[in-house]
Amino acid sequence: MTPELLVQFSTPAGVAALDAAAELADAPPLTAASALRARGLPPDLAAAAHTQAVLRLRARAKFGPDAAVMFFTRPGLEQATRSAVAGRRALRLAEAGVTRLADLGCGVGADTLAAARAGISVHAVDADPLTAAVAAANVRALGLDDLVTVACADASAVDLSTVDGVFCDPARRRGGSRVFDPRAYSPSWDFVAGLRDRVPRTVLKLAPGIAHTLIPAGAEAEWVSVDGDLVEAAFWCGPLAVVPRRASLLGPDTQTLTGTGEREAPVGPVRRYVYDPDPAVVRAHLVAEFASTVDGTLADSRIAYVYGDSAVPTGFARCFEVEEAMPLSVKRLKAVLRERGVGRLTIKKRGSALDPDELRRKLRLDGPAEATIILTRVDDAPTVLFATPVIRSRA
Missing domain, CATH: 3.30.2130 (VC0802-like)
Structure with missing residues (x-):
């Protein structure tokens, strides 16, 4: 998909293409493309509409009913925060007094949308033009325009003087492959780690395998799983830190376990x-x-x-x-x-x-x-x- 095709989806012809593609979401791509072209759709619009239909179907697991009206890119959906995780984080930010949030590396907008729904004004940025356009389209699709602005920009160039909170999800992929070394993140790890010095209420979303040695001094390091699937680590900085370590298990009954992360369990024999x-x-x-x-x-x-x-x-x-x-x-x-x-x-x-x-x-x-x-x-x-x-x- 291109930004130009994304714009077409806001026209009557584009909406009709999406509706038609939704009926063929389970069909093989070639079959769906042929059926859509038979209805008079241009090949590029037909292909893009079918891709959106397929991605919306997959996105239900992360976004629930919202997925039916949202827009996605394949990597954007893969990397997006699950709505349950984003919603919980947004409520915690709101309860901590955050009213104006900068979402640096917003992706398709999962955390931006959750923060806006929690009543927080958000300035969201992403360095990729298509991803930023998708995030803006999702904001419009869910009626959150009054609380959110989206821009295509380098996170390191964003003016943070007007916000009282920062959420940063640095890009951890390059050329379609995962990046495991924080020094290869975009924006750079030095920039990411330094955000808390500029805006004390900062949350960093990171890969679950992040080293404990990189936890900022005084920060709360949280690891989150959803129904037993480990999905992310989050470093809560400044006034947002409540405990040194937290394990949050989301599911039918959300539970948290807290501690210092420094205790040692006693050792003994195998038991029953x-x-x-x-x-x-x-x-x-x-x-x-x-x-x-x-x-x-x-x-x-x-x-x-x-x-x-x-x-x-x-x-x-x-x-x-x-x-x-x-x-x-x-x-x-x-x-x-x-x-x-x-x-x-x-x-x-x-x-x-x-x-x-x-x-x-x-x-x-x-x-x-x-x-x-x-x-x-x-x-x-x-x-x-x-x-x-x-x-x-x-x-």
Whole structure:
């Protein structure tokens, strides 16, 4: 899609093209394009309309009903904040007194839209002309023009003297590939990290794998998961910081776990139950805090499996009952699985170098039964646990 085609979608012909494409969203691209051209649509408009129909269908998971009237680019949708996460962040900003927000690197506008709905005036910018145009179109589509301005601009050139809050989501892709080194972010990490010195109420959205060494002094580092899927890290700076570390689990019942991220859990033997903490808990370094809620211990100080004597209902981890623990030997494991008639095997792992798919091929599973094994380390020794799920993280 181009900015010119995006403008066409605001015309009667463009609206009709989108309506027609919506009926063909599930059709193969060539079939849909042929059907749309048969209705008299120009090829470029037909292709763009069908792309929007497909992206809107995919976007329902992130944006719900809003997706039906929004516009997207493929990378923009992939990188966009889920509406549940953006909405929660916007409410927290509003409750902290932010009234005028600069959204630097706004993408297709997910966080801008959420902030505006929370009553915050937003100046949103993106360096990519098409992405900025898409964000502006989404603002208009959802009727938030009175609270939002969108511009195509370099984030580092934005005047921040008129805002009392900043949200920055630096670009972490280059040439279609993910960028893992913060020094390669756009805008630069030096600029991003320095925002809190210019506007104290600053929030930085970052990749979940961001190093703890990059957490600004005094900031709250939050890791967020949605239904068990780790989606982002966020650094809350200045007056926005409430605790040193936070793991936020969003879903039917949103829960948060807080702490310093510096505690160490006690170490002990394998016990009757093993807990697999949510990835947000692990990334926030709050495994020790979680362990204390279930009277748990680790079997290896470097592995984030927590062991306990009882199955405590918790939203912060999945719980399994340990049936058997034995030293890891592929030959022995294969024999045990054959004895049990296991043909379907769920493999979980932490601290093991084995590749689950490769292991399955070596095991040559055959039989009517199913089982779950956990590959891990116990007192630094490779170990396999036979386990049965007893509690789901979203009960």
